[in-house]
Amino acid sequence: MTEKKRRQFGLWDSPITASSLAAGRRLDGVAWDTDGETVVWLEGRSGHGVLVSQSSLGDAACDLTSDLSVRAKVGYGGGDSTVADGHVYFAAHLNGQLYRQRLSEGAARPVTSSFGSACSPAVSPDGASIAYVHNDGVGNDRIAVVDSEGKHWPQVLVSGHDFFMQPRWSPDGRRLCWIAWDHPNMPWDGTTLYVADVLDGSSLLPRLGEARAIAGGSDIAIFQPEFIDDRRIAFISDETGSGRIAEYDLETSERRWLTPDGIEHGLPAWRFGMRTYVVIGDGRTLVAARNVQGFQSLWQIDLDTLNAEPIQATEDYTEITDIAAAPARRRFAFIGSRTDCPPRVVQHDLETGTSRVLARAAAETIPAAALSKCEPISWKTNNAETVHGLFFPPAGQGVEGIGKPPLIAMIHGGPTSQVRAGWKPDAQFFATRGYAVLYVNYRGSTGYGRNYMLKLRGNWGICDVEDAISGKEALVAEGRIDPHRTVIMGGSAGGFTVLHALSQHPQSFTAGVSLYGVADQFHLAAQTHKFESRYLDTMLGPLPEAASVYRERSPVYHADRITRPLAIFQGEIDRVVPQAQSDAIVEALKRTGSPHIYHVYKDEGHGWRKRETIEHFYHAVEEFLKTHVLYT
Numbered sequence: 001m002t003e004k005k006r007r008q009f010g011l012w013d014s015p016i017t018a019s020s021l022a023a024g025r026r027l028d029g030v031a032w033d034t035d036g037e038t039v040v041w042l043e044g045r046s047g048h049g050v051l052v053s054q055s056s057l058g059d060a061a062c063d064l065t066s067d068l069s070v071r072a073k074v075g076y077g078g079g080d081s082t083v084a085d086g087h088v089y090f091a092a093h094l095n096g097q098l099y100r101q102r103l104s105e106g107a108a109r110p111v112t113s114s115f116g117s118a119c120s121p122a123v124s125p126d127g128a129s130i131a132y133v134h135n136d137g138v139g140n141d142r143i144a145v146v147d148s149e150g151k152h153w154p155q156v157l158v159s160g161h162d163f164f165m166q167p168r169w170s171p172d173g174r175r176l177c178w179i180a181w182d183h184p185n186m187p188w189d190g191t192t193l194y195v196a197d198v199l200d201g202s203s204l205l206p207r208l209g210e211a212r213a214i215a216g217g218s219d220i221a222i223f224q225p226e227f228i229d230d231r232r233i234a235f236i237s238d239e240t241g242s243g244r245i246a247e248y249d250l251e252t253s254e255r256r257w258l259t260p261d262g263i264e265h266g267l268p269a270w271r272f273g274m275r276t277y278v279v280i281g282d283g284r285t286l287v288a289a290r291n292v293q294g295f296q297s298l299w300q301i302d303l304d305t306l307n308a309e310p311i312q313a314t315e316d317y318t319e320i321t322d323i324a325a326a327p328a329r330r331r332f333a334f335i336g337s338r339t340d341c342p343p344r345v346v347q348h349d350l351e352t353g354t355s356r357v358l359a360r361a362a363a364e365t366i367p368a369a370a371l372s373k374c375e376p377i378s379w380k381t382n383n384a385e386t387v388h389g390l391f392f393p394p395a396g397q398g399v400e401g402i403g404k405p406p407l408i409a410m411i412h413g414g415p416t417s418q419v420r421a422g423w424k425p426d427a428q429f430f431a432t433r434g435y436a437v438l439y440v441n442y443r444g445s446t447g448y449g450r451n452y453m454l455k456l457r458g459n460w461g462i463c464d465v466e467d468a469i470s471g472k473e474a475l476v477a478e479g480r481i482d483p484h485r486t487v488i489m490g491g492s493a494g495g496f497t498v499l500h501a502l503s504q505h506p507q508s509f510t511a512g513v514s515l516y517g518v519a520d521q522f523h524l525a526a527q528t529h530k531f532e533s534r535y536l537d538t539m540l541g542p543l544p545e546a547a548s549v550y551r552e553r554s555p556v557y558h559a560d561r562i563t564r565p566l567a568i569f570q571g572e573i574d575r576v577v578p579q580a581q582s583d584a585i586v587e588a589l590k591r592t593g594s595p596h597i598y599h600v601y602k603d604e605g606h607g608w609r610k611r612e613t614i615e616h617f618y619h620a621v622e623e624f625l626k627t628h629v630l631y632t
Contacts, residue, residue: 004398009405009434009482010630012396015366016432018618021425022046022611024362027335027343029273029322033083036281036328038103039358040083041335041345042070047609051081051088053103054358056331056347061359064101068108069093072119072272074135075531076606079120079165079272089121089130089148098132100150111150120165120272123148125173129206131157133164133272139530143167143178145205155205158194163187163531165272172230174198175250176208179222184534184542187269188416188446188453192216193225193235195250214248215255221450223266224275228303229283234258236266236276238450243267245277245288247303258301259308264291268416268446278325278332280350287311287332287350289320291447293376294390295421296320298334300350313355314348316341318374319422333358337423339374339392361423370397372431374421377438379474385455387467388448390419392427392437393480405436406629407481409468409509411490411497412439415460415539418447426489429618436481442467442497460539461553464497469508484510485629489621491515492577492606499555499585502562511565511628513621516574516606519559519581521550529575556581559588565595565628569617571604597624 026044033040037056042049049070054061071093072080081090086103089111096117101108112118116136123130127148134144134154143164146154158164161180165187168177176198181191193216197209215237216222223236223243231250236243243266245258259265265276265288277288286301295318298311314320317336325332330350337343345359372395378388394405408430412419419439427437441447443463444456456463468488476483488509490498495517502512518524525536525543540549551557566589570582579600589596599620601613608614 004400006400006402007434008630009394009401009403010485010625012394012399012401012432012434014396014429014432015370016425016429018429018615018622020363021429021618022614024342024425027322027345027359027361028078029080030324030333030335030345031081031083032324032326032333033103034085034327036326036331038083039324039333039345039347040064040081040088040103041322041359042080043359044609046611049080049093051090052359053088064088064103065090065108068099072096073117074119074133074141074272075529076271077119078274079133082121082123084123084148085127087148089123091117091119091121098130098146098150100148109150111148112146112154118144120167122167122169124169124206125171131167131169131176133167147205152204157206157208158196158211165269166225168225168227170227170230174230175227177225177227177233179216179225184537185218186416186532186535186538187223188221189538190216190218190220191222193222193233195233214250214253215246221266223269224277226277226279228279234277234279234286238266241451242449245286245301258286258303258306259288262449264447264449265289266446268414268418270414270417274321275323276320278323280325280330280332281328282330285330285350287323287325289323291420293388294418294441294447295376298323311348311350313353314346317346319420337361339421339423339427340368340371342423367397370432371395371428372437374424374427376421379471381443381466381470385443387443387471388441388445389471390421390439390441391475392424392431392439394434394436395428395431396434399434401434404479404482405434406485406487406510406625407436407438407472407475408487408489409472410437410439411464411468411488411494412441412445413490413492413494415442415444415456415464415493415497416446416453418445420447433622436475438471438475440464440468440471457538458541460493461496461500465501465504468497468501469505472509485632487511487513487625487629489513489515490517493518495577496555499559499562500553502564502566503555503558504561506561506563509564510632511567511625513567513569513624514582514585515569516571516577516582517555517568517585518577519554519556519585521554523581524577525550527578532576556584556588559585560592562589562592562594565624567621567624568596568598569620570598570600571606571608572600572602573604574606576606595628
């Protein structure tokens with residue numbers, strides 16, 4: 001056996017480079033054409049969205065779009081495209097319009113005007129109409145409809161609520177369902193599922209009859225409605241405490257739970273087009289992703305008996321998104337990853353039990369043995385409440401660490417969200433260099449039941465900070481990390497936690513890394529985009545009554561207490577957390593002389609998309625940590 005080299009933790013030679021991470025592609029938006037043979041997905045390539053198609057018959061994958069970048073602009077995006085009858089319909093990032101393009105040949109043609117922005121196109125079963133979510137650019141959202149060839153001016157189908165998502169046609173085209181909600185709710189707080197008849201008539205475009213609410217409410221979150229057949233709708237509801245799949249009969253008004261309580265199938269609807277289950281083409285089977293402690297798995301549910309069993313051929317994947325069913329036969333596709341495998345587009349056949357990889361987000365040349373294996377962990381706060389997280393220990397082949405590893409405590413954004421056990425490039429980049437990485441799914445995160453999520457209401461800046469610190473302390477107590485070399489790192493809401501922790505508990509971490517972090521809650525409430533403009537009503541309290549809370553939880557007012565080294569990264573065109581927030585923190589650090597670095601990336605928004613940005617970011621963070629954590 002080869003003797004292992006002894007190296008300081010954090011300075012190990014890693015097979016993962018900044019350039020290799022920057023070269024990876026983002027996979028999204030899996031969909032099937034109505035022929036049941038062609039799968040289409042979206043690839044993000046250095047800020048440019050490209051649709052790709054692949055036939056199940058064995059043809060090579062083919063790029064469909066080149067000049068137009070495919071990316072919807074409503075809210076945080078998503079719901080970028082769909083496929084029907086040999087055509088792909090997509091939202092162009094350039095102007096927010098919907099376009100139509102043949103899968104076989106030809107250029108894209110617009111089917112809507114450049115008025116506002118569109119997303120979530122859903123083609124009617126007869127192929128004549130497209131229902132979609134539309135934002136008019138001045139604060140009004142609605143569900144609109146246009147003919148699939150774009151010959152007529154679009155018409156409003158549904159309006160009157162602040163937000164809409166997930167329009168779905170019944171298989172016979174005689175009904176449409178959708179989800180709507182109003183301020184100050186976010187979609188995980190409370191939404192309502194509506195259905196209406198599609199009226200017969202002589203109008204050029206469909207019209208709807210009176211809408212009726214069939215599920216949800218102000219304190220029940222409904223997610224992802226799907227027609228099982230012409231009379232039954234499936235959906236996810238957290239009414240009993242976890243995101244369960246239910247079925248509603250439109251003719252009898254009877255509801256039936258399809259999954260047991262305590263098993264999570266839902267997600268917080270930050271983006272359009274999110275799917276965690278599908279109705280298989282035979283109408284008698286569901287395929288659904290279960291979430292247990294951040295690890296997902298695919299299960300097959302018989303709708304007659306409600307018998308559920310895991311799909312063994314897919315059990316290697318521990319994070320699953322974008323499940324899409326073929327319109328015929330018992331096949332589906334999804335995007336799957338695991339902690340030692342980047343995302344893939346995978347096609348699976350329930351009849352044969354075989355899977356086929358259609359696309360890979362990145363090269364898979366690094367052996368799994370050289371990568372970190374994630375483990376779910378839990379710990380207690382000072383008041384004995386349970387907190388959850390995912391831990392990535394250092395990973396290296398042929399190397400032995402000296403002493404104990406430094407820790408990077410990763411704080412997710414949202415703040416209503418969850419880190420799941422899929423491919424995490426941040427974790428692998430640092431773990432393969434000898435860092436321990438803890439993703440803190442603090443109280444208020446999703447995936448652990450509604451009650452756990454609700455713990456952050458009024459407590460943003462308290463639970464997340466306390467749980468990051470107590471997670472670090474739990475690992476210190478177990479002897480798994482070096483107590484004198486700890487880092488807190490996060491983006492957006494996670495960046496706020498970084499700033500707030502270092503200002504309220506200046507000695508809690510050795511250093512911090514903030515990506516476009518919220519620094520001024522007043523500014524956030526006044527300037528952020530419509531989707532989150534009332535989010536703080538529940539996280540902190542409504543203004544002006546909660547003004548003192550906003551000031552207390554705004555790091556910009558306490559930045560003079562930050563003494564630990566801090567790295568700040570910001571996108572120049574970020575409209576969620578504008579650059580002014582990071583600028584204000586940096587000015588305060590300059591006044592106090594606190595050690596810091598600051599990078600603003602041109603033409604980047606709320607997150608990095610460009611290859612050169614991603615590569616520079618990883619290099620900059622690595623050098624910052626060497627200087628202020630490893631070499632101290």
